[in-house]
Amino acid sequence: MDMTLRWFGEGVDSVALEQIRQIPGVKGVITTLYDIPAGEAWPMERILKMKEQVESKGLKVMGIESVNIHDAIKVGIPEREQYIANYITTLERLGQADIHIVCYNFMPVFDWTRSDLAKVRPDGSTVLAYDQSEIDKINPENMFESMGEKSNGFELPGWEPERMARIKELFDMYKDVDADRLFDNLVYFLKAIQPVCEKYDIKMAIHPDDPAWPVFGLARIITGKEQLLKLMKAVDAPFNGVTLCTGSLGSNPENDIPDIIRSLKGRIPFAHVRNLQYNAPGDFQEAAHLSSDGSMDMYEIMKALHDIAFDGIVRPDHGRAIWGEVSMPGYGLYDRALGACYLNGLWEAIDKQSR
Numbered sequence: 001m002d003m004t005l006r007w008f009g010e011g012v013d014s015v016a017l018e019q020i021r022q023i024p025g026v027k028g029v030i031t032t033l034y035d036i037p038a039g040e041a042w043p044m045e046r047i048l049k050m051k052e053q054v055e056s057k058g059l060k061v062m063g064i065e066s067v068n069i070h071d072a073i074k075v076g077i078p079e080r081e082q083y084i085a086n087y088i089t090t091l092e093r094l095g096q097a098d099i100h101i102v103c104y105n106f107m108p109v110f111d112w113t114r115s116d117l118a119k120v121r122p123d124g125s126t127v128l129a130y131d132q133s134e135i136d137k138i139n140p141e142n143m144f145e146s147m148g149e150k151s152n153g154f155e156l157p158g159w160e161p162e163r164m165a166r167i168k169e170l171f172d173m174y175k176d177v178d179a180d181r182l183f184d185n186l187v188y189f190l191k192a193i194q195p196v197c198e199k200y201d202i203k204m205a206i207h208p209d210d211p212a213w214p215v216f217g218l219a220r221i222i223t224g225k226e227q228l229l230k231l232m233k234a235v236d237a238p239f240n241g242v243t244l245c246t247g248s249l250g251s252n253p254e255n256d257i258p259d260i261i262r263s264l265k266g267r268i269p270f271a272h273v274r275n276l277q278y279n280a281p282g283d284f285q286e287a288a289h290l291s292s293d294g295s296m297d298m299y300e301i302m303k304a305l306h307d308i309a310f311d312g313i314v315r316p317d318h319g320r321a322i323w324g325e326v327s328m329p330g331y332g333l334y335d336r337a338l339g340a341c342y343l344n345g346l347w348e349a350i351d352k353q354s355r
């Protein structure tokens with residue numbers, strides 16, 4: 001298991017590589033080229049420059065989160081061919097640059113969704129939160145303003161202003177895309193990229209939908225065990241894997257995360273491990289990584305990963321905003337560093353006890 005931290009890149013992230021380097025046990029970062037719009041092929045020089053930058057600070061680029069998928073691919077219109085070709089070019093270049101894990105999602109219109117980006121916890125920290133009754137009051141076309149308000153001036157991943165300016169058009173594109181069609185389009189895409197992934201040993205790791213149910217009437221297809229296994233079977237090859245995100249899957253308390261992990265043995269190249277506190281159905285807030293701060297059992301999650309001989313990469317996921325830090329919501333240094341140390345501690349104990 002390799003512990004990493006997500007890093008959004010120089011000039012974008014409030015956290016510096018020098019700081020990440022000092023978190024015990026963190027060997028590398030998961031990063032992206034934030035400014036390249038979904039659908040464009042990533043230039044080789046940019047990929048190499050990003051690698052050099054990270055390596056010059058003693059870290060490694062352990063994977064990409066994300067290479068985003070153009071809407072034409074998700075919707076399945078003829079233009080998808082060009083965008084798939086561009087995606088293949090990007091994968092080829094990543095492979096040539098010795099980068100082998102790519103996280104992506106297949107959610108229509110919105111990436112992750114929250115009703116509050118700075119909900120105050122009893123200890124004074126703030127966290128991201130979701131309450132379905134709050135979301136139901138929002139006109140989806142105004143979702144961008146409501147997300148932007150408390151983003152501390154940072155551009156949120158998946159909520160780029162250029163994209164949100166086209167929100168009406170996006171909703172229109174997806175109006176006939178139900179869950180079956182979305183799933184077929186995903187399988188079509190995976191089959192098209194299979195040869196390049198196999199040639200360069202790239203593991204594609206789909207990120208579950210967050211939250212794990214349809215939002216604003218848009219289809220969601222990666223929400224639980226059954227859907228994940230259906231996808232694993234539809235393209236039954238090791239390159240087709242999962243980003244096991246405990247917080248996203250865990251938004252639905254019916255998802256038994258340790259059981260899902262065990263059912264995906266050999267298909268989890270990447271894990272996002274974080275904790276949530278359930279308030280009521282459809283209503284949750286994020287918490288510190290520590291089990292007792294939320295509703296999830298982090299020991300059981302790490303144990304399940306250990307039991308399936310997980311040897312991929314892990315990152316702590318969203319952290320609380322603590323100690324006065326101002327950052328992109330969920331992505332400060334302090335609480336994610338605490339999370340990384342805690343998860344490393346659990347892992348060391350589980351590993352030693354299993355010998």
Ligand SMILES: O=C(O)[C@@H](O)[C@@H](O)[C@H](O)[C@H](O)CO
Pocket residue numbers: 065066103104105111112157158207210245272330
């Ligand atoms: O919630 C988050 O911040 C991330 O886990 C997602 O935005 C994730 O990066 C994407 O869905 C993956 O494409």
Ligand SMILES: [Fe+2]
Pocket residue numbers: 207245246247248272317
């Ligand atoms: Fe995640």
